[in-house]
Amino acid sequence: MDTRFTKILKLMVVSGLFTTFLFSQTMWDNGSMDFNYGNFVPSSSWGVNGSIIPDGVGEGAGGFMATSNDSSTLVAMGYQTTMVDSSLIGDLFLVTVRDSGLINTRSYTINPIANLATALLWLPHVSGDFLMEVISGNISTDSLMNMNIRIATTGTITVSQISETDLGVSFQGVLFDPTTFETFVIANGAVALENSLPTPDYIAGGVNFDFNGSSFDGSGNFNPLLDDAGSGGVTTYDGDTLNYSLLSFHSQGPDDFDIFGLTVRTLEPLTSGTVNIAAPGTVSTYPQAQAFYLQNGSLADLYLLLQNPSMETLGSLSTTDIYGAISGQVTFTRSTFNWDGTFSGQLVAMGPIPVIIPLTNGEFNLTLQPYVGVTDETVVAPNTFTLGANYPNPFNPSTRIPFNLPEGGKIRLEIFDLAGRSVETLLNGVVSAGQHSVNWQPTAIASGVYLVRLTQGTQTSSRKLMFLK
Numbered sequence: 001m002d003t004r005f006t007k008i009l010k011l012m013v014v015s016g017l018f019t020t021f022l023f024s025q026t027m028w029d030n031g032s033m034d035f036n037y038g039n040f041v042p043s044s045s046w047g048v049n050g051s052i053i054p055d056g057v058g059e060g061a062g063g064f065m066a067t068s069n070d071s072s073t074l075v076a077m078g079y080q081t082t083m084v085d086s087s088l089i090g091d092l093f094l095v096t097v098r099d100s101g102l103i104n105t106r107s108y109t110i111n112p113i114a115n116l117a118t119a120l121l122w123l124p125h126v127s128g129d130f131l132m133e134v135i136s137g138n139i140s141t142d143s144l145m146n147m148n149i150r151i152a153t154t155g156t157i158t159v160s161q162i163s164e165t166d167l168g169v170s171f172q173g174v175l176f177d178p179t180t181f182e183t184f185v186i187a188n189g190a191v192a193l194e195n196s197l198p199t200p201d202y203i204a205g206g207v208n209f210d211f212n213g214s215s216f217d218g219s220g221n222f223n224p225l226l227d228d229a230g231s232g233g234v235t236t237y238d239g240d241t242l243n244y245s246l247l248s249f250h251s252q253g254p255d256d257f258d259i260f261g262l263t264v265r266t267l268e269p270l271t272s273g274t275v276n277i278a279a280p281g282t283v284s285t286y287p288q289a290q291a292f293y294l295q296n297g298s299l300a301d302l303y304l305l306l307q308n309p310s311m312e313t314l315g316s317l318s319t320t321d322i323y324g325a326i327s328g329q330v331t332f333t334r335s336t337f338n339w340d341g342t343f344s345g346q347l348v349a350m351g352p353i354p355v356i357i358p359l360t361n362g363e364f365n366l367t368l369q370p371y372v373g374v375t376d377e378t379v380v381a382p383n384t385f386t387l388g389a390n391y392p393n394p395f396n397p398s399t400r401i402p403f404n405l406p407e408g409g410k411i412r413l414e415i416f417d418l419a420g421r422s423v424e425t426l427l428n429g430v431v432s433a434g435q436h437s438v439n440w441q442p443t444a445i446a447s448g449v450y451l452v453r454l455t456q457g458t459q460t461s462s463r464k465l466m467f468l469k
Contacts, residue, residue: 031193033078088128205366207248218248291325398441
């Protein structure tokens with residue numbers, strides 16, 4: 001039961017958090033957060049890499065810079081989740097800084113009595129519902145008052161790098177749990193955030209198709225924790241392959257889901273076209289598509305597919321009622337804010353009796369929607385010379401480096417260390433106009449910060465990359 005002291009502390013934190021989120025914001029939507037805690041066991045490290053998005057499960061990191069008339073606020077957050085008895089449980093960590101001026105490269109002392117808005121907060125074992133509230137920015141007072149909380153009583157937060165595109169923060173301190181009176185030592189805290197992704201993620205919309213005479217409808221906000229149906233899409237890199245994946249589900253009960261997944265795999269970014277569906281396990285000329293449908297899946301199955309919406313995940317699911325597409329076509333158009341298309345094909349039961357069932361009248365319509373915690377994606381027109389942000393960053397073992405060329409010609413894409421020494425040349429030759437990307441998988445180099453430089457004629461653009469072994 002909460003003591004009077006605990007309730008007062010929670011009320012202070014509630015007020016501080018609400019004030020923090022009520023600003024105009026510049027977002028960082030991708031990055032990482034790592035630190036050591038507890039008894040300083042070397043392997044006891046809590047780390048996240050990913051994007052803060054409302055449909056995000058698994059792990060993620062993100063943040064924003066907010067300004068008002070008389071102050072600036074910096075917020076970085078990281079989370080990771082796990083399944084416990086078919087329920088999603090998460091740990092959430094917040095780093096917040098409030099300054100009466102601009103937040104630049106300097107250190108800030110943690111003093112919850114003098115300034116609650118400069119703080120380290122650890123919220124352990126929160127429910128999936130509350131985690132989604134924080135990530136999406138829709139926090140209720142009741143949720144905050146009922147949460148378990150650990151707040152730093154001493155420590156420092158150092159802003160080491162901050163700009164329109166990058167944010168670096170380090171932190172350390174001693175956290176106090178007012179309910180159990182335990183203390184937790186936080187050390188080696190590091191935040192690295194980047195404000196753009198190479199391609200947009202799509203979080204809402206609808207997927208419809210006819211399957212064996214029955215219509216499947218997964219339309220709605222793509223969030224399994226808040227609704228019983230949802231559809232959404234995400235863009236990921238897998239080695240040299242760029243994957244446009246969408247997932248849709250419909251709940252038949254608390255632990256009973258029908259789930260449909262569709263992925264278009266390419267070697268270069270696509271905006272429109274018709275792609276053939278490849279049978280499971282076949283190697284085909286790219287681009288290619290893959291599709292699957294499963295019935296009576298558990299919440300744990302949905303959790304795994306949300307982390308990796310691909311055919312490779314099917315072998316790890318609890319349900320055996322799975323159908324994989326062996327042929328068909330996907331036709332789509334993809335723009336800055338929309339991803340639409342149609343599809344059809346032949347599904348075969350992945351079991352002892354290979355029953356073939358037609359998949360017809362397939363249609364999907366996904367829309368990128370604004371939400372707290374993620375900036376609108378910066379999409380660069382093909383007529384501009386631009387070196388895009390690599391993804392992921394920091395990275396291990398590889399990262400994708402996108403760039404745009406207004407006209408074809410000889411270019412040079414090269415990696416340097418911070419001393420200016422050339423590490424590796426990724427491209428040195430003639431490249432056509434348009435959007436391109438290169439995968440870099442370094443070998444025999446140390447962890448650290450490196451520079452990638454793109455040169456075409458008199459034009460040069462550089463970016464920082466962080467390699468972590």
